[in-house]
Amino acid sequence: MNPFSPGSGVKPPALVGRQGEIDAFDLLVARAKSNTVGDRGMVLSGLRGVGKTVLLNVFADQARRNDWFVIQLEAQPGAAGRGVTRAKLARELEVGARQLRGKPVWAYLKRARASIGNISASLGATGASVSVTTKDGRADSGNLDIDMEELVEDIALAMKKGRAGFGIFIDEMQDLDDELLTILLSIQHLAGQRGWPFYVIGAGLPNLPGKISEARTYGERLFLYRTIGQLNGASASEALKLPMTRLGADTTDEALNILLGAADGYPFFLQIYGQAAWDVTPGKVIGSDDAQLAVRYGTEDLDRGFYEARWQRATPAERRYLHAMAQLGDSASSTGEIAAMMGKSTNKLAVIRSRLITKGVAYAPEYGSIQFTVPGMSGYILRQNQE
Numbered sequence: 001m002n003p004f005s006p007g008s009g010v011k012p013p014a015l016v017g018r019q020g021e022i023d024a025f026d027l028l029v030a031r032a033k034s035n036t037v038g039d040r041g042m043v044l045s046g047l048r049g050v051g052k053t054v055l056l057n058v059f060a061d062q063a064r065r066n067d068w069f070v071i072q073l074e075a076q077p078g079a080a081g082r083g084v085t086r087a088k089l090a091r092e093l094e095v096g097a098r099q100l101r102g103k104p105v106w107a108y109l110k111r112a113r114a115s116i117g118n119i120s121a122s123l124g125a126t127g128a129s130v131s132v133t134t135k136d137g138r139a140d141s142g143n144l145d146i147d148m149e150e151l152v153e154d155i156a157l158a159m160k161k162g163r164a165g166f167g168i169f170i171d172e173m174q175d176l177d178d179e180l181l182t183i184l185l186s187i188q189h190l191a192g193q194r195g196w197p198f199y200v201i202g203a204g205l206p207n208l209p210g211k212i213s214e215a216r217t218y219g220e221r222l223f224l225y226r227t228i229g230q231l232n233g234a235s236a237s238e239a240l241k242l243p244m245t246r247l248g249a250d251t252t253d254e255a256l257n258i259l260l261g262a263a264d265g266y267p268f269f270l271q272i273y274g275q276a277a278w279d280v281t282p283g284k285v286i287g288s289d290d291a292q293l294a295v296r297y298g299t300e301d302l303d304r305g306f307y308e309a310r311w312q313r314a315t316p317a318e319r320r321y322l323h324a325m326a327q328l329g330d331s332a333s334s335t336g337e338i339a340a341m342m343g344k345s346t347n348k349l350a351v352i353r354s355r356l357i358t359k360g361v362a363y364a365p366e367y368g369s370i371q372f373t374v375p376g377m378s379g380y381i382l383r384q385n386q387e
């Protein structure tokens with residue numbers, strides 16, 4: 001009966017505070033429907049647990065309902081991740097096409113389907129160099145950049161005839177390998193010039209916009225960038241209250257303020273504390289003692305799940321670095337100051353820093369600074385080192 005939904009990418013009982021982003025994506029869909037060209041893709045970036053995946057899924061569903069060709073991927077880091085992502089891309093291309101079978105656009109996709117067959121062979125193979133030609137001679141050069149471009153052209157032009165779009169939705173996009181990232185950016189650029197309704201819709205950590213502009217100088221102009229962050233007070237209240245009142249329950253104002261204070265506007269925390277409050281309350285009205293107990297239990301849950309998983313993945317040297325970061329708090333810290341605290345040179349620590357970034361625990365908001373990607377991580381580290 002508990003209506004709350006803490007969990008990665010799990011749709012919340014009340015998706016609040018994101019109407020601006022949803023409207024922006026609706027506009028993109030409407031413009032594709034009227035064959036308006038020259039639109040940009042969208043990139044959502046923000047800390048862990050703010051609701052990027054949920055929003056990306058909402059966009060993908062919206063695109064599917066409008067008969068778009070939809071592909072959904074989650075990029076994974078490292079050499080292994082690169083292979084997995086490509087295999088998934090090949091599979092999604094086939095699935096994306098199948099989902100349009102029987103729709104009016106299906107007939108236009110004939111040529112594109114041949115390209116999908118050809119490119120799947122080269123994507124599924126270990127590198128981009130092996131190519132097994134099926135037929136037609138499109139997207140079969142064995143060069144991923146050329147083949148992807150032909151493929152996107154074939155699909156996007158078919159979708160244009162069908163007054164819809166072709167969307168590639170990429171979660172954890174900061175982990176996409178440089179080759180595929182660069183290829184997709186070039187094609188997004190070309191699509192804008194040629195009027196193809198092709199859109200990359202990405203979500204990732206706060207370093208994603210920087211990665212995109214590093215990969216391609218025109219990257220800044222390719223996307224509508226939206227920072228996804230904490231919910232404001234009114235939205236956060238709604239996120240807690242709405243799921244309760246729908247089921248005939250409620251909170252006192254005091255209890256609500258206790259829960260809101262603990263969650264600090266972070267969507268994942270709202271779900272955690274909301275769930276705990278529901279569980280500890282015997283009646284229909286959550287009072288302040290219930291809320292206090294819920295904050296204790298919720299924080300224990302966060303410590304054991306959200307934070308501990310990340311702490312466990314860190315090596316002893318990385319933990320020492322994280323501990324120094326924690327002493328400077330949750331906001332951006334100077335890498336020089338951290339090095340000074342640890343009595344080491346900034347250069348010596350560069351490897352540790354970049355490993356923490358690769359692991360997605362930290363990111364560099366700007367040159368010479370570092371910050372946790374996980375809200376509240378510093379509090380967790382200090383808490384557990386006290387014990």
Ligand SMILES: Nc1ncnc2c1ncn2[C@@H]1O[C@H](COP(=O)(O)OP(=O)(O)OP(=O)(O)O)[C@@H](O)[C@H]1O
Binds near residue numbers: 008017046050267268
């Ligand atoms: N707008 C919202 N209102 C209330 N709860 C939300 C909202 N968006 C997401 N949530 C909840 O927040 C939690 C985290 O959502 P999600 O997994 O999408 O975050 P994320 O930004 O993708 O995190 P990560 O960076 O770890 O992948 C989920 O439990 C979800 O139900």
Ligand SMILES: [Mg+2]
Binds near residue numbers: 008009052
């Ligand atoms: Mg996510």
